[in-house]
Amino acid sequence: MPTATIVTEEFRGLYGVVTTSLGQPALPAVYIAHPIVSVPHPEMRGRAEPAMSSIVDVATGVSVQANGPAVAHTVVTTSAPAVVDGQRRARRHPVLEALERVTVADDPDAIFERFAGEGWTDGLPIAPPTEERVARMLAGSDFDPSASLGPMPPSWGEATIAKLAVNAVMAGCTPEYFPVIVTAVKAMLAKPFNLYGIQGTTNPATPVVIVNGPIARDLGINARGNLFGQGFRANATIGRAIRLIMTTIGGGVPQQADKSTLGNPAKYTCCFAENEAQSPWAPLHVERGFEAGTSTVTVFGGAAPANIIEKSKTADAMLQTIARAMAASGSNNMFMSQEALLILGPEHAAIAARQGSDKERTRRTLFEHARIPFAQIGQSNAEVLSVWRGNCIDEVDGVRTLRIVEKPDDILIVVAGGAGNHSASIPGWYSRSVTLPIVNAASPSPAVGLRRG
Amino acid sequence: MKTIKVLSPAAATSGNAVPLAARVATLEGRVVGLLNNSKSGSRPFLDRVEELLRREHGVSKIIRYDKKAAALPIPDEMLTAASACDVVINGIAD
Numbered sequence: 025m026p027t028a029t030i031v032t033e034e035f036r037g038l039y040g041v042v043t044t045s046l047g048q049p050a051l052p053a054v055y056i057a058h059p060i061v062s063v064p065h066p067e068m069r070g071r072a073e074p075a076m077s078s079i080v081d082v083a084t085g086v087s088v089q090a091n092g093p094a095v096a097h098t099v100v101t102t103s104a105p106a107v108v109d110g111q112r113r114a115r116r117h118p119v120l121e122a123l124e125r126v127t128v129a130d131d132p133d134a135i136f137e138r139f140a141g142e143g144w145t146d147g148l149p150i151a152p153p154t155e156e157r158v159a160r161m162l163a164g165s166d167f168d169p170s171a172s173l174g175p176m177p178p179s180w181g182e183a184t185i186a187k188l189a190v191n192a193v194m195a196g197c198t199p200e201y202f203p204v205i206v207t208a209v210k211a212m213l214a215k216p217f218n219l220y221g222i223q224g225t226t227n228p229a230t231p232v233v234i235v236n237g238p239i240a241r242d243l244g245i246n247a248r249g250n251l252f253g254q255g256f257r258a259n260a261t262i263g264r265a266i267r268l269i270m271t272t273i274g275g276g277v278p279q280q281a282d283k284s285t286l287g288n289p290a291k292y293t294c295c296f297a298e299n300e301a302q303s304p305w306a307p308l309h310v311e312r313g314f315e316a317g318t319s320t321v322t323v324f325g326g327a328a329p330a331n332i333i334e335k336s337k338t339a340d341a342m343l344q345t346i347a348r349a350m351a352a353s354g355s356n357n358m359f360m361s362q363e364a365l366l367i368l369g370p371e372h373a374a375i376a377a378r379q380g381s382d383k384e385r386t387r388r389t390l391f392e393h394a395r396i397p398f399a400q401i402g403q404s405n406a407e408v409l410s411v412w413r414g415n416c417i418d419e420v421d422g423v424r425t426l427r428i429v430e431k432p433d434d435i436l437i438v439v440a441g442g443a444g445n446h447s448a449s450i451p452g453w454y455s456r457s458v459t460l461p462i463v464n465a466a467s468p469s470p471a472v473g474l475r476r477g
Numbered sequence: 478m479k480t481i482k483v484l485s486p487a488a489a490t491s492g493n494a495v496p497l498a499a500r501v502a503t504l505e506g507r508v509v510g511l512l513n514n515s516k517s518g519s520r521p522f523l524d525r526v527e528e529l530l531r532r533e534h535g536v537s538k539i540i541r542y543d544k545k546a547a548a549l550p551i552p553d554e555m556l557t558a559a560s561a562c563d564v565v566i567n568g569i570a571d
Contacts, residue, residue: 030568047494060518068518072525085500124485129478153484181488190486221548272486454548
């Protein structure tokens with residue numbers, strides 16, 4: 025069906041990425057001034073008239089005919105990674121031999137400069153993805169390098185195992201980490217995660233990668249102190265590989281297809297494990313039906329972690345403060361979260377558990393108190409939220425209030441971090457978390473670097 | 478200087494191409510769908526587009542679609558319903 029797409033000037037880049045990926049790089053659009061959200065409605069009405077001739081031209085093809093014939097339709101086939109037998113773990117993969125190569129001076133600065141120039145980095149130096157290194161990355165597990173997890177939005181590049189391995193090398197990963205990355209990408213490509221939206225939005229949302237089960241300890245994925253901070257190779261490089269993959273395969277290039285207004289430091293890397301050893305409750309993956317001994321990856325589309333300091337000695341007072349922090353004015357949780365993630369510090373979790381609050385009761389207490397009166401929201405916001413959040417509005421004691429999510433189960437509780445009276449809210453977005461078991465994991469090598477348990 | 482070969486991390490995007498739908502010659506007598514992305518400002522803009530399409534371009538019918546959330550894909554049922562249109566006008570904006 026013919027369409028005419030109206031695009032504000034700011035979104036030219038994203039529109040171009042999408043039309044190019046669909047084989048229509050020159051498809052015209054109707055460009056209007058940016059923005060539209062903060063502009064008074066009478067002014068928006070006024071902007072329609074000068075755009076009309078362009079709308080009609082694009083819809084009727086006057087400005088389309090110059091673009092030549094349409095590109096033939098081809099069907100993209102995707103498949104889950106096939107398990108191949110160990111004998112095919114050759115040192116030289118035919119698949120790698122067929123990959124496009126870049127010839128560059130054998131010098132770290134020259135390699136970094138070339139990759140940065142191509143838009144293939146996050147701004148930090150990369151480990152050069154030589155064929156030998158990429159083959160080593162693949163040799164740690166049994167994935168078929170030619171298999172694809174599917175096309176990745178918004179540029180719909182094929183997320184083949186081989187390309188994931190190239191990015192994992194660049195990020196500084198060891199081969200033992202690779203199954204975590206493959207599983208995370210598979211989860212991100214599941215429809216409820218809405219990766220297309222996360223890549224293109226003005227929001228700071230990014231995939232938050234949470235690892236559960238024994239693999240976290242085996243790989244040294246930090247679950248304790250300085251959880252979101254520096255110092256742990258597995259956390260740093262697995263999360264970084266995810267971001268590089270989103271950029272080089274998915275085309276989420278900042279200021280072009282990635283339209284985030286402010287971004288968020290967690291967009292460089294955001295991967296951690298649940299502190300299962302210090303949790304009084306069943307961990308996330310067990311709540312979701314997996315055995316405690318199964319290792320899983322959960323991806324959650326969220327904003328930056330917002331720290332919550334809480335020094336109450338009673339569970340209810342503590343949980344009410346935490347709930348109010350999760351419902352902060354202006355946070356994603358008030359505007360669009362389909363789910364909300366709470367990282368509950370082990371000391372906070374212990375206070376709740378000692379006073380008889382199991383995980384379900386904790387979740388319900390948070391749900392009941394994580395709300396904000398409409399009176400504090402403002403008229404314009406209230407108009408938008410009445411449309412976007414119709415399922416999160418109710419009356420409490422005669423006061424119209426907005427909840428952070430539709431139902432208690434939409435609050436995810438993960439116990440993690442070290443000693444101290446701190447927890448963190450990771451506000452959600454238009455995205456639902458996805459948990460998948462980690463398959464094809466090779467036995468971890470005792471030589472895994474920087475193991476810190 | 479000595480050179481080395483390294484593998485490109487970028488992925489091929491060919492194979493996703495779709496054909497361009499045939500354009501209509503004129504909007505006169507046509508059914509036009511207007512898809513509101515739910516961002517504030519989209520509705521008044523499209524209200525005015527609707528008035529002008531009716532008054533000056535002789536469209537036979539306008540069908541309005543309102544997404545509930547800008548950042549989620551269009552619901553399947555809305556996409557199916559849009560097949561009643563000859564042309565759809567949508568938008569990418571914030």
